[in-house]
Amino acid sequence: MQDAMKKKEIECQTNILILFRKLREGLLASGRKDAFALEVYETSLYLSILFGCSVAQDMPTAILSHLQNMYNSNASCMSTSTTTTTIHLLHLLLMGYPSQQAYFDRLKTLTSRSNTTQEGAPSSWIRALARALLRYDFITFDVLSQVDAFERSHSCPPSCGSTTTGRSIAMGPFDDLAKATVSTLLARLRSKARGTAWSVMKGAYRVVSVSDQKEEWVGRYLVLDGASRADVETWMEERSRVGDAILERGGWWKIGRGRR
Secondary structure: OHHHHHHHHHHHHHHHHHHHHHHHHHHHHHOOOOHHHHHHHHHHHHHHHHHOOHHHOOHHHHHHHHHHHHHHHOOOOHHHHHHHHHHHHHHHHHHHOOOOHHHHHHHHHHHHOOOOOOOOOOOHHHHHHHHHHHOOOHHHHHHHOOHHHHHHHOOOOHHHOOOOOOOOOOOOOOOHHHHHHHHHHHHHHHHHHHHHHHHHHHHHOOEEEOOOOOHHHHHHHOOOOOOOHHHHHHHHHHHHHOOOOEEOHHHEEEOOHHHO
16 A cells, blocks of 8 residues: 555656646747746756656756856845755755765856855855864764754844855745755755764774763764654664674673674
8 A cells, every 4th residue: 555655656756747748848948038937947956856666867968057047146135046046056065975076166166156145155054064073073073963053053134245255145935845954955964974883883892881871962963853762772773683782781781893
């Protein structure tokens, strides 16, 4: 039953994406770059990331290239342009992980544009997030990759602006679909970082404890969605089922190379 429902869901998502693709093709053929066309392209971008089905794999990259041209033709869409910039950079971090070459290439393009102070400027938040990943600073990444951290960093007053040095720029109100897209990208990036953090932890420690108030550090280092003792124990139990951890006396888990 669940498999059938999942198959039906994927089929519906695929049909929606195909319909949006046909709509974009019509807009492109007519040369429209008005508010309606912009909304169609932005919604297409959000849905292609949220659905994540096979037909959507190459869509974000293609859509983003057209969106940039639309923003260049429409000076009144600064807030959505900045939202799209954030989504684009997150998408590049995710697709290239652990490499950040594509992210840095795009960042260089953005910061070298003459109108970076006005539209589509990358925020200091996305820079700090990428830097934490690059340095394997998983505890800082855990904090920055929370959705509320993203919202706080983009909620400055409209007059605060942005510069090529990366100070935050106000996004203004953005719809639930855009927020859900950012949340989805962050969740997927956190999952990838979690795998790396676990590999680093196994290489650095032979045993770890989830007692004596150490569970919060372990949970945050592993970028878990919760850092309570129960959350960490659940993670360790999952790792034990695939042979990555062995529970010993006193709440210690053997995880290093010498665990056998």
